[in-house]
Amino acid sequence: MSLSLYAIQALFILDSSGKRIFSKYYTAPHIDSSEHTNEFQTTEEELAFEKAVFKKTWKTQNDVSVVMKHKVVAVQTLDMVFYVVGSSDENEMLLYECVCSVRDALELLLKGVPDKKTLLENYGLLVLTVDETIDDGIILESDPVLIAGRVTKAPTSDAQALVSDIKEMGFMSSLQKARDKFAERILRGAF
Template identity: 60%
Template sequence: MNLSLYAVNAFLILDSTGKRIFAKYYSPPHSKEGEGSIFQSVKEEKTFEKGLFEKTWKTQNDILSYDGKLVVMLTVMDVAFYIVGGMEENEIMLYECLRSIRDALELIYKYIPDKRTILDNYDQLVIVVDETIDDGIILESEPSIIASRVTKGPVSEAQAIVSDFKEMGFMSGLQKARDKFAETILKGSF
């Protein structure tokens, strides 16, 4: 058995007509040019996507083998989410990764993602996928953690200090608070 962290070959979102909304293909970063990549050109990718869509759109299959690859699919509203992996990959792990991306998008968008919402918030989709999958490695599978990484706003200095205190032990946090308080008094801005 060839065990590897590089479980995902592609992540795709296609609309109800089979057109590409989002596609990201992965190959291990240490592989040589053309080696490890599942397709050599965009034309080959689109041909694969078209055939995959034709085989899966009207079916109820969530997990299938297509063109020598393991494909996991979720249909949501008017879009289909796909994760493509090698035949030796764990389909449950791939399904959980796909589900976590969909659920993170639901948390961010506040409702079920459809084509219009995805296109209007494309930047958030890209960040969700990048926070979940990196070079084919599944990094995170908890939707709330993924969503929180995407939606974090700018942090004020006071929030950063409170966050620092939360991560420290009680005594070291107390000492840092004393130091900050003394520094504020000495500056005369209290």
């Protein structure tokens, strides 16, 4: 098993018909392109891979699949599927945590489970959320509250207080508290 910080090779979101909503592919910066051939060099190759992933994972109960020698973790929402791709020997729990972090941060930011229309209307938030979670294939953060706080540029004292409160509560109550805090900030015009 090869251990590396560069765990993520791609993150993409497809709708219920397999069409791309968002995609971002990563190549580790220390890998020389002459030594390592990245199979996703063109948009056509990316789209072909996404189509193969969609065909294998759509309407199945499998969250983890191996497609074209890549480990793929999928999380479905209302009318979309969030995918994270890693190497075949990558830890699937790490990949699952990453994709759930992106989805959960978007739920916090959009105040509910995002659908395709809402996500497209708030595309900037989606891009910032992914960028705050993954950089060059390295997972930077896995806490959805911290990711959402960074995306919205919450003041550090409020973010730290929110994090300490959440550590003392259960998941569902902390999620509700986070939603209440975001609603309060919107009403105050803090965004």
